[in-house]
Amino acid sequence: MRSITTIAFDADDTLWHNERFFHDSQRRFAELLDAFASAEMVQQALIATERRNIGFYGFGVKGFTLSMLETASTLAGDDLPPSTVREILSLGKSMLEYPIEILPGVIDTLETLKDNFTLVVITKGDLFDQERKLIQSGLADHFNHVEIVSDKTADTYRRIFDRHGHGTTRAAMVGNSLKSDILPALEAGSWAVHVPHELSWALEHAEEPAGHPRYRRAETVRALPTLLAEMKDG
Known part of the structure; x- marks a missing residue:
């Protein structure tokens, strides 16, 4: 399993x-x-x-x-x-009107993962704008569930992973923000994969949790399937 x-x-x-x-x-x-x-x-x-x-x-x-x-x-x-x-x-x-440009490797990676995992979008921000971007991206059909939240905390991840999976210990969060995507997910007990973006908001800066047993870093999202195969509890 x-x-x-x-x-x-x-x-x-x-x-x-x-x-x-x-x-x-x-x-x-x-x-x-x-x-x-x-x-x-x-x-x-x-x-x-x-x-x-x-x-x-x-x-x-x-x-x-x-x-x-x-x-x-x-x-x-x-x-x-x-x-x-x-x-x-x-x-x-x-x-609120800019065109959506999907990052390289995203579609292929989602196609590779969708038959073997429950895939969820967890995003924060304005409800209407986030819904617009998801629809215009054409990616909605790749995901089983979408969660638009006011903020990302450890409790947020616990609640979502209990609802859409088998709890935090058997879930992984993938994102570009150490502060919002990585640190609270690790606090909740899940795995976390940091995929850095070339630009970041000043209020999202945080220290990398190097050495944490459930933390991984991927230079691009294309590395995710290989990383997932290696991420097993000891």
Whole structure:
């Protein structure tokens, strides 16, 4: 009997590109405010605002847009032009419409795994936006279950892996974020496979749990089938 029966995948920057659109919007945002602060100051102020607002707005484009508006208002004060407000709102809307680009190797890997494992998407963020991206990706039929959550904690993984598998000890979480995908999954008792992405959000940085017996790192998702064959309880 296989040790692992359920495999969960993060969505953004694990199945498809996402962070690049936030980076592009941040650069444009800094350009809009160049009369009030340097690009570095704008970036630092935006990150600080996002950090404060996570508990209010959660994760996703809508919260990011509200944080841009708040940051612009703080840096520019009453001198903030209405046209800049409109441009910021336009930036946010455009991020909700960008085309989905699936990462290399994802489709082939899912095809290889789907007959032997229960496959689950576990993603956090705005419900409408995450549903849109999954539908437009064309990947929905590769998964048995989809879970869109407000945040990823050890309790989140315990609940999902109990519902869609045989518990955490026989599940693996695959994702690009050490903070959200890897550390809480390990805390819950599951396996965790880190597939790094070239871009990462500042608030998702965390220390790699090197040496943890249930942690693995894969340079690309294509390495997952081979890794899974080697991941067995001792």
